[in-house]
Amino acid sequence: MEFGLSESQRLLQDNARKFFQGECPMEEVRRLMETETAYDETLWAKMAELGYTGITFPEEYGGVGLGKVELILLMEEAGRALLPGPLFSTVALAGAAIDAVASTEQKKRYLAKISSGEARATLAMLEGNASWDLGELRVLTANDRLTGEKLFVPDAKVADFIVVVARNGVFLADSKAPGISIHAMKAMDLTRKMYSVRFTNTPVERLGSVTNLPGALDTAAAAVVAEMVGGMQRTLDITVEYAKMRKQFGKPIGMYQAVQHQCADMYLETESARSAVYYAAWALDESAPDAAMAVSIAKMYASDVARRVGNRGIQVHGGMGFTWENDIHLYYKRAKASETALGDSTYHRERIARLAIDARAASSQSA
Amino acid sequence: MDLNLNAEERQFRDELRAWLEAHCPKDWPEWREKPLEESFAYLRSWQRKLDEGHWAAVSWPKEYGGRSATLMQQAIFWEEMARVEAPSMANALGLGLIGPTIIAHGTPAQKKRFIPKILSAEEIWCQGFSEPNAGSDLASLQTEARLEGNDYIVNGQKVWTSFGWVADWCELVVRTDPAAPKHKGLTVLLVDMKSPGVEVRPLRQMTGESEFNELFFRDVRVPKENVLGQVNDGWNVAISTLMFERGSYGARLHLLFKRNIDRLIELSFKFQRNGRSAAHDPLLRQKLAQCYAEIEIMRLNQLRAFSRVTSTGVPGPEGSIQKIFWSELNQRLQQIAQEMLGPYGQLTAGDSLAVDGGIWSYGYLRTRGNTIEAGTSEIQRNIIGHFVLGLPRSY
Numbered sequence: 083m084e085f086g087l088s089e090s091q092r093l094l095q096d097n098a099r100k101f102f103q104g105e106c107p108m109e110e111v112r113r114l115m116e117t118e119t120a121y122d123e124t125l126w127a128k129m130a131e132l133g134y135t136g137i138t139f140p141e142e143y144g145g146v147g148l149g150k151v152e153l154i155l156l157m158e159e160a161g162r163a164l165l166p167g168p169l170f171s172t173v174a175l176a177g178a179a180i181d182a183v184a185s186t187e188q189k190k191r192y193l194a195k196i197s198s199g200e201a202r203a204t205l206a207m208l209e210g211n212a213s214w215d216l217g218e219l220r221v222l223t224a225n226d227r228l229t230g231e232k233l234f235v236p237d238a239k240v241a242d243f244i245v246v247v248a249r250n251g252v253f254l255a256d257s258k259a260p261g262i263s264i265h266a267m268k269a270m271d272l273t274r275k276m277y278s279v280r281f282t283n284t285p286v287e288r289l290g291s292v293t294n295l296p297g298a299l300d301t302a303a304a305a306v307v308a309e310m311v312g313g314m315q316r317t318l319d320i321t322v323e324y325a326k327m328r329k330q331f332g333k334p335i336g337m338y339q340a341v342q343h344q345c346a347d348m349y350l351e352t353e354s355a356r357s358a359v360y361y362a363a364w365a366l367d368e369s370a371p372d373a374a375m376a377v378s379i380a381k382m383y384a385s386d387v388a389r390r391v392g393n394r395g396i397q398v399h400g401g402m403g404f405t406w407e408n409d410i411h412l413y414y415k416r417a418k419a420s421e422t423a424l425g426d427s428t429y430h431r432e433r434i435a436r437l438a439i440d441a442r443a444a445s446s447q448s449a
Numbered sequence: 450m451d452l453n454l455n456a457e458e459r460q461f462r463d464e465l466r467a468w469l470e471a472h473c474p475k476d477w478p479e480w481r482e483k484p485l486e487e488s489f490a491y492l493r494s495w496q497r498k499l500d501e502g503h504w505a506a507v508s509w510p511k512e513y514g515g516r517s518a519t520l521m522q523q524a525i526f527w528e529e530m531a532r533v534e535a536p537s538m539a540n541a542l543g544l545g546l547i548g549p550t551i552i553a554h555g556t557p558a559q560k561k562r563f564i565p566k567i568l569s570a571e572e573i574w575c576q577g578f579s580e581p582n583a584g585s586d587l588a589s590l591q592t593e594a595r596l597e598g599n600d601y602i603v604n605g606q607k608v609w610t611s612f613g614w615v616a617d618w619c620e621l622v623v624r625t626d627p628a629a630p631k632h633k634g635l636t637v638l639l640v641d642m643k644s645p646g647v648e649v650r651p652l653r654q655m656t657g658e659s660e661f662n663e664l665f666f667r668d669v670r671v672p673k674e675n676v677l678g679q680v681n682d683g684w685n686v687a688i689s690t691l692m693f694e695r696g697s698y699g700a701r702l703h704l705l706f707k708r709n710i711d712r713l714i715e716l717s718f719k720f721q722r723n724g725r726s727a728a729h730d731p732l733l734r735q736k737l738a739q740c741y742a743e744i745e746i747m748r749l750n751q752l753r754a755f756s757r758v759t760s761t762g763v764p765g766p767e768g769s770i771q772k773i774f775w776s777e778l779n780q781r782l783q784q785i786a787q788e789m790l791g792p793y794g795q796l797t798a799g800d801s802l803a804v805d806g807g808i809w810s811y812g813y814l815r816t817r818g819n820t821i822e823a824g825t826s827e828i829q830r831n832i833i834g835h836f837v838l839g840l841p842r843s844y
Contacts, residue, residue, distance in 0.1 A: 083458055083521045084451050085749075085756035091450065151450050322838050337841040339827070342834030349833055350770045357749035364450055379742040434738035439714050439728050 085360070087155070094148075095155045101132065102163035108409055111164050115272035115412070120166035121202075121240040130199020135173055138301075139181060144194035150301060150363040154308035158356075161312025164412055166273040168202045168237035174305035175236070176203035176245045182298035183252045183290030192243065192254070201242040205302075206232035206279050214299075214425045216292050221281075222249040226288060228281040229261075236423075238264050238277035246286060252295060253286035260284065271419040273412065300377040301366055303424040307359040307380045310388040310420050313413045314352040320410060321345060321395040324402070335398070344394040351387035358383050375437050382430035388417040452752070454525070461522050462529060468502050469533050477536040489615055492539035496570040499538065505568050506544050513552055513560065514568045520755035524700045531704030542612060543567040543574035547620045550690045554637075554678035563618070563639070575616035577607040577640070577664055578687065585828050586844075587622075588631045588684060592666060594623035594638060596673065601625070601638060603646075603669040609822070613649045613662025616642050621666075622687050625680055635683035639675040646670075656814045691824065692768060700755075702775050703748045706782065709812075710741050713786055716804070720789050727789050736785050743778050750774060766836035769829040776819035776826065783813045 087095065105125055114120045129135055138153045139145025153174065160169055177196050180189060180203075195201035209220055209232060221230030228246060238244060238257070246253045255262065261284035267276040322345055325336030335341050358380035365373040392414035396403035403410050425433070454462065480491045499505040500514070507526050509515025518526065538544060548567045551559060566572040583590035592605025603623055610619075619640045626634030640647070646669040651659035678686040714737060717728035727733045754767055786809045787794040798807035820826040834840040 083454050083752070085753045087450055318838075322840065325840060334841055336834070337843050339831060339834070339843050342838075342840050342843060343827070343830040345838055345840060346769075346773075346830035346833035349838060350773060353753075353767075353770060354746050354750055354774065357753045358746050360450065360753070361452070361749045364452055368453075376745075379745050382739070382742055383746060428735065431735045431738040431742070434742055435734040438741045439717065439734060439737060442714055443718060443728065 085357075087151075091152060091155060094152055095159065097132075098134075098156050098159035099162070101128075102159055102165060106163050106165055108164070111166055111273060111412065114166040118266075118275075119237070119240045120273055120275050121168060121237070122166075126167065126202070127199055129169060130197075133197075134169065135199050136193070136197025137173065139177060139193045139197055140189075143181075143189045144197035146197075149367040150304060151360070151367060153301070154304055154359055154363040157305045157308035158312040158315075161309030161416075162316045164273055164313065164316070164409075164416060168204060168240055170274070170305060170309065171204040171237040171241065172196055172202045174302045175205035176241070176243070178298040178301040178305075179205055179245045179247075179252060179295060180254075180289060182294045182301075183292075184254075185290070188254075188287075188289055195242070202237065202240050203243050203245060204235055204237050204241040205245045205247065206235045206238070207247040208232060208234045214429060216247070216295065219247060219249045221246075223251070223253060223286060223288075226253075226286055228253060228255065228284045228286045231278060231280045233278050234267065235277045235279050236274055238279050239266070239275065244279060245289070246281070247292065247295065251291050252289045254289050255281065255284055255286045259286075269419060270415040273416060274419060276419075296374070297366075299424060300362075300374055303377050303381045304359055304362045304366060306420050306423050307355065307362070307384040310384045310417060311352065311356045311359055313417055313420075314348070314355060314384075314388055314391045317391050317395040317410060317413050318345070318348045318352055321348065321398050324399055328400075328402075341398055344398050348391045348394050351391050355380065355384040355387055375434065378425075378430040378433045378437070381425060382427045382434060385421045385425075385427040385430070389421055392417050458519075458521055458525060461518070462525050465504065465526065465529050468504065469529060469535065472498055472502065473533050473535050477534070480536075485614075489539060492536055493570045493573075495536050496538040496540055496544075500568045500570070505538065505570075506548060509548065509552065513548075513564050521752075524752065524755060527701040528704055531701070531708075539570045540567055540573050542576055543570075543572070546576065546690050546693045547574045549693050550620065550637075550686060551639075551677065553689055554686050556674075558674070559639070559677065572617040573612055573615050575610050575612045575619050575642070575662075575664075576690070577610060577619045577621035579609045580606060581608055585825055587687070588635065590622060590624060590635070592621070592623045593627065594625050594636065594671070596625075599673055600670040601673060601676075603638070603640070603666045603671055605666050607664040607666075608652065608661070610649075610662045610664050611660060613664055614651065614659075618642060619664070620677070620690065621671075622683050625683075629681065632684045634681055635687070636680050637677040637683040637686040638671050639677055640666075640669065640671050644669050644671070655817070656811055700751050702779075703744070703751070706744045706747070706775075706779065709782055709786075710737070710744055712805070713737060713782070713789065714741075716786075717789060720791070722789070733785070733789060736788070740778070740782050740785055743774075743781070747771075747774050747778060766832050769824075769832045769837070772824060773820075773826050773829045776816075779812075779819050780816045783809070783816045787813055 105128060114122055133146040134156060136145035137148050137156055141147040180192050196203060211218060241257050244255045244257055246255055261282035263280045265278050267278055269276045325341050326334050328335050362376040362380040365376040395410050399410060402408050480488045496505055503516060507516045507518035508523050511517045551563055580590045594601040594603045619642055621638045621640045622635055623638055624634050625636040646667040648665040650663045652661045652663050653659050718726050720727045722730040722733060751771060790804055790809055793804050795810055796803035796807060797810045835842050
């Protein structure tokens with residue numbers, strides 16, 4: 083039993099960290115977030131070249147064929163760098179959904195384009211009621227035509243195709259197809275743009291049924307938690323750095339226990355979220371019976387502590403933490419977007435309750 | 450990363466399972482209710498049996514009677530012990546903390562003299578660390594030892610001593626150089642509890658029981674060959690004991706917590722709340738689920754920490770997050786129990802309506818001690834702040 087990373091996993095982590103540090107430092111994040119789509123073509127091409135866009139997809143579809151653990155290591159580094167643009171949307175949302183539900187022929191077509199860097203994609207699921215329950219979706223297709231609106235779709239404007247979760251299945255729409263209109267939703271997080279996507283009698287291609295989608299959504303949830311862990315780690319790092327440097331009453335504020343204990347709690351929460359998501363990724367790779375539970379535990383926990391770590395970090399920074407100039411608010415806003423993505427803590431606690439409490443009632447009744 | 454058991458771990462587990470199947474007594478629940486003196490004799494003989502099978506101290510090196518078990522194997526050991534609800538071992542501190550400290554710092558003669566009897570539970574050990582005026586600030590302790598010929602003469606008082614009433618030996622931290630800075634003037638002595646001048650008194654805690662003792666030392670003579678480690682280097686010796694305490698203890702608790710949350714979930718179908726079972730009350734469901742999840746995270750934190758620690762088996766300051774996590778989680782778990790049980794939560798052992806024999810009222814009170822014993826939550830956060838995050842010391 084080994085919970086540490088293997089040599090090759092560590093190498094991937096190191097390389098990703100160096101790559102993002104070099105290619106996407108905070109100045110670049112700030113430049114991109116002021117653009118319309120927060121997307122940079124050159125950066126995308128470099129990520130594709132390194133295999134990041136095809137990291138988990140099978141080699142027969144042009145991917146690198148690595149596991150979920152490798153995926154979350156990459157996403158953790160992306161989160162630490164606050165990487166703008168559609169890596170998460172393309173790989174962990176749309177890509178994972180295609181991989182889970184589409185036919186071999188469709189996977190060959192779409193995953194190859196994603197892996198090579200030729201195409202970007204996203205997943206449109208939430209509707210007006212903002213529910214992540216598949217049973218509460220209203221939009222459906224008729225004769226492979228789709229009419230309806232999807233909300234909170236990340237990176238839709240730069241997506242070449244949009245995977246749409248409908249009541250009657252999972253579909254794929256070319257973003258240039260007739261009847262699609264994409265409008266920006268003005269959300270807090272400027273580094274990952276959100277859109278509403280309206281379909282009016284839009285031709286779509288059926289990928290498959292929703293039966294296999296939950297596994298893909300679990301992969302996406304693990305990926306977003308990994309990003310959150312990277313963001314928490316960076317928030318902790320800059321907070322500790324600041325607490326060592328900032329002086330009040332003639333001493334570094336990090337000497338005062340009221341400040342130290344905030345930092346200690348940030349450390350505890352960050353490490354605990356990391357343990358939870360590493361395990362969840364491994365459980366997904368192994369198709370372990372508790373994989374869904376493990377993902378919900380990770381997303382539930384991270385959704386609460388990412389916010390809390392941000393709160394503590396801002397508090398320790400004092401007035402500086404409230405400025406636009408300091409980077410901490412950028413992580414804080416991403417954390418808020420990630421908190422609700424794929425279900426917040428209340429949603430996942432209910433899912434845990436169904437698995438841990440209701441399942442027991444069912445088994446004791448049948449016994 | 451591979452969380453499946455490897456071949457060696459599987460073999461270790463299977464061998465242990467088979468051994469427990471054949472040797473683990475089933476009548477412990479009856480003995481648990483008996484007076485401490487009787488039940489303790491039972492635990493002594495259980496430990497002797499474990500030692501005969503070389504299972505008493507699996508983490509210890511083979512040459513000292515252990516199995517040189519990896520941290521993962523140790524985790525497996527405690528999970529398996531908890532799984533069959535095996536009784537605890539009589540010499541818990543000797544095996545878990547003091548034995549490893551003697552192995553790390555002791556002379557060959559000390560190891561030969563003390564180690565076998567720790568394993569066999571022939572000699573029970575206690576720890577003389579805290580004092581009335583030295584709790585979190587342990588290094589300010591005042592119990593003094595002055596050298597007179599070949600003996601140290603010890604005077605002072607210790608508190609919060611587990612197993613003091615039954616201990617044969619004590620790992621005692623004393624001040625040997627009052628002129629030196631407080632961390633530099635301490636020494637660890639191995640003290641025979643039958644020495645003249647040693648007095649043990651029970652200390653009654655808020656639960657009504659006396660798990661702990663107060664120790665009084667009046668002109669107690671300790672031969673100087675019983676110094677553990679170097680004279681005036683006692684702080685380092687004591688710290689290694691505390692590291693063993695913080696690092697590995699959490700591993701033993703996971704199954705206990707799991708059993709408690711499972712029981713609470715069971716009870717949630719029996720207790721009513723707002724006209725429906727507590728299991729279907731939206732708020733309590735959320736709280737139970739949160740607690741269930743945190744118990745799993747506690748396990749995962751522990752496994753990850755184990756993977757980080759090198760083969761020396763000496764845990765680092767990261768162990769502090771385990772201590773904070775389990776102690777505060779245990780309090781939250783007990784609070785959920787209280788919320789669910791309502792007025793029944795306050796009923797204690799002996800009341801005919803007490804739920805589960807009063808364990809929940811007991812647990813509610815006992816867990817207040819969890820964030821205090823073995824280093825308060827505040828001290829653990831200081832340790833993380835300074836030793837892990839590199840923030841300047843506050844004191």
